Amino acid sequence: MKLPNNNMQKADGQAVPEPTLRRLPGYLSFFKSLKINNIEFVSSSQIAATFKMDSTLVTKDLAYTGVKGRTKIGYNVDKLIEKIISFLDFNTQENAFLFGVGNLGKALINYEGLKQYGLRIVAGFDINPAVINTQVNEVKVYAVDDFRDLSRKVSARIGIITTPDLRAQETADLMVAWGIKAIWNFTPQSIKVPENIIVENTSIYSDLAVILNKLNR
Amino acid sequence: MKLPNNNMQKADGQAVPEPTLRRLPGYLSFFKSLKINNIEFVSSSQIAATFKMDSTLVTKDLAYTGVKGRTKIGYNVDKLIEKIISFLDFNTQENAFLFGVGNLGKALINYEGLKQYGLRIVAGFDINPAVINTQVNEVKVYAVDDFRDLSRKVSARIGIITTPDLRAQETADLMVAWGIKAIWNFTPQSIKVPENIIVENTSIYSDLAVILNKLNR
Numbered sequence: 001m002k003l004p005n006n007n008m009q010k011a012d013g014q015a016v017p018e019p020t021l022r023r024l025p026g027y028l029s030f031f032k033s034l035k036i037n038n039i040e041f042v043s044s045s046q047i048a049a050t051f052k053m054d055s056t057l058v059t060k061d062l063a064y065t066g067v068k069g070r071t072k073i074g075y076n077v078d079k080l081i082e083k084i085i086s087f088l089d090f091n092t093q094e095n096a097f098l099f100g101v102g103n104l105g106k107a108l109i110n111y112e113g114l115k116q117y118g119l120r121i122v123a124g125f126d127i128n129p130a131v132i133n134t135q136v137n138e139v140k141v142y143a144v145d146d147f148r149d150l151s152r153k154v155s156a157r158i159g160i161i162t163t164p165d166l167r168a169q170e171t172a173d174l175m176v177a178w179g180i181k182a183i184w185n186f187t188p189q190s191i192k193v194p195e196n197i198i199v200e201n202t203s204i205y206s207d208l209a210v211i212l213n214k215l216n217r
Numbered sequence: 218m219k220l221p222n223n224n225m226q227k228a229d230g231q232a233v234p235e236p237t238l239r240r241l242p243g244y245l246s247f248f249k250s251l252k253i254n255n256i257e258f259v260s261s262s263q264i265a266a267t268f269k270m271d272s273t274l275v276t277k278d279l280a281y282t283g284v285k286g287r288t289k290i291g292y293n294v295d296k297l298i299e300k301i302i303s304f305l306d307f308n309t310q311e312n313a314f315l316f317g318v319g320n321l322g323k324a325l326i327n328y329e330g331l332k333q334y335g336l337r338i339v340a341g342f343d344i345n346p347a348v349i350n351t352q353v354n355e356v357k358v359y360a361v362d363d364f365r366d367l368s369r370k371v372s373a374r375i376g377i378i379t380t381p382d383l384r385a386q387e388t389a390d391l392m393v394a395w396g397i398k399a400i401w402n403f404t405p406q407s408i409k410v411p412e413n414i415i416v417e418n419t420s421i422y423s424d425l426a427v428i429l430n431k432l433n434r
Contacts, residue, residue, distance in 0.1 A: 025422035029382045029405040051407050089429045107324025117422050165246045182428050188246040190268050198431045202424045205242035207417050211399050212306045214415045
């Protein structure tokens with residue numbers, strides 16, 4: 001179904017820069033709002049104004065997805081949406097295990113938005129007996145020891161860490177042992193993993209630190 | 218209580234670079250884990266190894282907080298924790314209003330961690346009658362129209378947007394009209410605000426896009 005080499009290269013074989021990748025979901029959200037307002041075409045300068053960017057950069061970003069704008073008409077909004085979703089693999093669903101079913105963990109499981117963006121959380125894990133064997137939005141929460149049995153039924157390449165900070169490393173170790181290929185770490189803790197494992201840190205505390213600093217300047 | 222010019226400048230008056238600010242919460246979490254393991258001192262090279270960074274950069278980062286390491290002994294862990302917390306204003310609590318009490322909004326209100334990092338959500342706002350007048354973790358949810366009354370009792374400088382994407386801009390407009398100084402936007406939507414308003418975007422979809430891209434390479 002998926003073309004493994006399709007989504008990180010453009011026609012000339014260049015890898016997509018991470019800043020471009022990071023901007024694409026924002027563009028997508030903007031184009032969806034245009035569509036809802038029945039706007040069919042958008043120019044790179046309109047996009048650039050919305051995102052306070054240079055329009056050359058916008059054109060470059062969008063070129064990676066394979067969409068082409070037309071002079072004086074601009075980009076077709078439907079086409080943009082379709083191409084970005086496909087480029088970002090948001091149209092397929094990647095399975096994920098989530099470890100640490102506390103407030104943030106539950107919220108991510110409940111967050112229907114993630115499914116639209118290509119991620120399906122298929123199981124939760126916790127060490128708290130009060131949480132084990134419960135369900136969150138039809139996703140079952142398992143004890144860590146249940147993994148071996150579960151892995152016969154369902155597999156996942158992505159592991160999400162929403163444990164307390166101090167459990168982040170042991171959770172990562174476990175995930176690697178289980179065959180998880182990419183770890184999405186929501187704790188501010190730095191985790192060590194083998195080189196072939198992908199790690200992405202979402203640190204809301206870093207964002208908060210920036211806000212507080214700017215506020216108190 | 219607060220010294221407004223204290224936290225973004227070091228002794229010689231230089232502003233703190235944003236990458237440094239962003240790294241400090243991660244260091245803090247690491248130092249807290251050392252403390253729990255009764256480790257009293259840590260060297261910049263140990264810190265550098267944990268974060269896969271150059272130790273010169275670690276030393277530079279920590280210098281901004283005013284903490285000083287000693288040759289051959291390293292940094293005092295207690296001191297590091299104290300200095301970073303104070304430097305990041307995590308020891309005072311800034312009030313915030315949260316707009317959009319859905320899954321993510323509820324999770325942020327429930328997230329006790331934010332309080333330890335300097336943020337107190339004091340009220341929620343929503344347009345859904347089923348949510349208005351309910352409480353989430355002792356935080357009351359108001360209708361938008363209640364703001365005028367509420368503002369006589371409690372004030373906040375930070376506004377958090379956890380609405381559906383398409384409501385982000387109107388929510389931001391409202392926040393600015395209410396006197397909010399800093400907007401923390403959790404939607405992928407780009408928002409336009411006057412220049413004096415601080416905006417910080419937390420885009421978990423961008424992080425997800427990076428993970429999916431690396432996985433499918």
